[in-house]
Amino acid sequence: MAGIACSRLTYNQSDVFQQIANWYQMEWKFPLETTLTRLATITPLKDQFQLVMTRDGVPIGTAGVYNNVRILEKIPRLKIYTYWLALVYTIPTERGKGFGALLCKNVEEEAKKEGITKLHLYTDTAESLYKRCGWQVLERMEVESRNIVVMEKNLAR
Numbered sequence: 001m002a003g004i005a006c007s008r009l010t011y012n013q014s015d016v017f018q019q020i021a022n023w024y025q026m027e028w029k030f031p032l033e034t035t036l037t038r039l040a041t042i043t044p045l046k047d048q049f050q051l052v053m054t055r056d057g058v059p060i061g062t063a064g065v066y067n068n069v070r071i072l073e074k075i076p077r078l079k080i081y082t083y084w085l086a087l088v089y090t091i092p093t094e095r096g097k098g099f100g101a102l103l104c105k106n107v108e109e110e111a112k113k114e115g116i117t118k119l120h121l122y123t124d125t126a127e128s129l130y131k132r133c134g135w136q137v138l139e140r141m142e143v144e145s146r147n148i149v150v151m152e153k154n155l156a157r
Helices: 014-028 032-042 076-080 099-113 127-132
Strands: 004-008 049-055 058-066 084-090 118-123 136-143 146-154
Touching: 004 099, 014 032, 014 049, 014 058, 014 084, 032 049, 032 058, 049 099, 058 099, 084 099, 099 118, 099 127, 118 127, 127 146
Parallel strands: 084 118
Antiparallel strands: 004 049, 049 058, 058 084, 118 146, 136 146
16 A cells, blocks of 8 residues: 555644544544543553554544543443554545554554553444454443444454
8 A cells, every 4th residue: 555654643743633633523523622632641651542544644544542432431341441442533535445454453563562462442333344353252232222342352462
């Protein structure tokens, strides 16, 4: 995939912060300020991070590793899982081209560098993508009328 790069978001990339916040607002109705605050909070951390995928220097996707994700508010028992792959997003014109899988692979590699040995995620729309990427189903549940699957990937292998 020529011209594709994936890098860790840093505190001084306010223009990219804004782009990600706009994407998340359009896709999931997240308030802009919530995303901007979250990105500012995690960028200095080692074990939580956000990656940005670019094509020829233009952002086309993003994903992160977080300790606190929305499902934990609804299902507190899932707090036994520390690290969550979350907020995987590719712009609509680039979907179906393998960039989601490539983002996941890059997140996994970055997580390994930080000593993270296991990641979790939840989804109601992309189970087949994650299965193709080697994720295992842990459980299924209904949360607010959504059929959610919680998945795990062991990075120590």
